[in-house]
Amino acid sequence: MGFRLRHIKFRGGKQMKLHRLYLESYQVLRNLEIDFSPRTENFLTHPPSYSLDFLVGVNGTGKSTVLRVLFDLMRKLERHAPIEYGFELEYELGETDTKRYIKLSNFPEETEFADLDTEEILPLGELKVWEDNTEVQLSRSVLPEIVVAFTTGSETAWKKLDEIQPLSGGYLDAIQELSLLDRAIGEIPGKPLRLDTLENFQPEEESQFLFIEAHQLSLVTLCGLLADIAQNPENRRLEEVLQGTKKNTDKGANIKAIAGFSLKFRLTQGTTSQADRNEVERLANFATRKLRLGSDYLLVFDLTTSGNSTAQTIIQEFSSGLQLFRILCPLGKIGDDGQSVLREVNIFLERSSSDSDDHEEQDDPPLLLLDWLSDGERSFLARMCLFTLLGETEALILLDEPEVHFNDFWKRKIVSLLDKTLEQRQSHVLITTHSSITLTDVLEEDIVILKRPASYTNNAKPPDLKTFAADPSDIMVHVFNAPHPAGQRSVSYIQRILLEATNGNLEERRQTLENLLLVVAQGYWSYKIRRELLEIEPE
Structure with a gap:
């Protein structure tokens, strides 16, 4: 899957693309088969550089569970750990002109999934790996270059998967x-x-897995911004995210520029390892100012005059924004002494000036700290920075309801901004969502609806209606199974009045309907009220 209206010629590079997942029995998932690739070609679809799929369904169908089991599978495969549930997984890896089709399974070879009973659990066979239909040994070469996961829900279940x-x-x-x-x-x-x-x-070898925790979002934002600022202006991907569109119809995060950032470290004698000290010293070489108070060190970086060159130097020193994140991330973890080496991450932001029609001269807005932004603004910025952080990496990205804290305006822009940020990138992004408006930006082939008819979820299929540019109310009804797109209280109130008996008093009935019409918005229900009024008009 993957949708792109405009044609982009894909020029080389590695690619990660999921094709199929089959799970025999994992928590609420039972004999579940998910096809991530369309069975028929759509005339709008051009070969994209990335793939994007949405997992949807009502609460309790196991959307987040699918993401977690993919993370768990890949993690155990990397560690050569036993996998206690039956599965088959198929995906593509490799260069564009030499793609490799990978299949992994721990079922006996003679298994026919179509004949399985829902309650039947098969004995597991030996894990086998095929590359282009040839059996090979399990190794890192048949796994994605990196797997990244982020959730806006509880992190506990994810952390258990990542425990060592x-x-x-x-x-x-x-x-x-x-x-x-x-x-x-x-x-x-x-x-x-x-x-x-x-x-x-x-x-x-470094682990291929990154689980982004909520407390790491400021670090994700910093490393993603630095990776973007280090690019030439014409290659930057976050301009629209930060500043909005050129016509000012959308102000994005309303951030004019990144003025600088600071990092605060605590290097306690006797407990901080020499390796950690060395990494802090590497960063200190590029700091504009270095302050020390006891064992606390504050490094301040000014990006106002030469932000591009400063960012380039830092990124080159650490090889990439992703590697910088991987080095700083462990420094932020609480050690055995109850302390962390990295104490604070501050980013100094310059807001855009007001676009008021007043011709009075306006003062420049004061600098803001990243922490001063709203939850929605920080979440919005961090998620977009995550994609720039990954760069050209062949990644599987698992996002669990990333639209949390987004208003409807930003939900409407999620896919558009993802498209710009991931342009000519080679990742597969798998997202769970409850947002109807977000799904109107993708084809139905990019949506997988999970259904749980009884105790288990055992059905996954695309929606029956066309979703691209659809009315969000249609998505709400046909994808999320809402009986009506309007709120339940208003619908119940209107239905109760429409079903009331007239008791022969037509004038009182007319007055009731006219009063109701005054407060009901234009649409289906106002039409129903008007039709009722016409029926009681005298002939």
């Missing part, structure tokens, strides 16, 4: 690197393994 046992993975490798003497000393009571040795050990 303290002595697994990199720590086990680190212990193996210790000398026999050091390991023997570590067995003596009161002589634990030296933590600094383990901390300084770096696994050969």
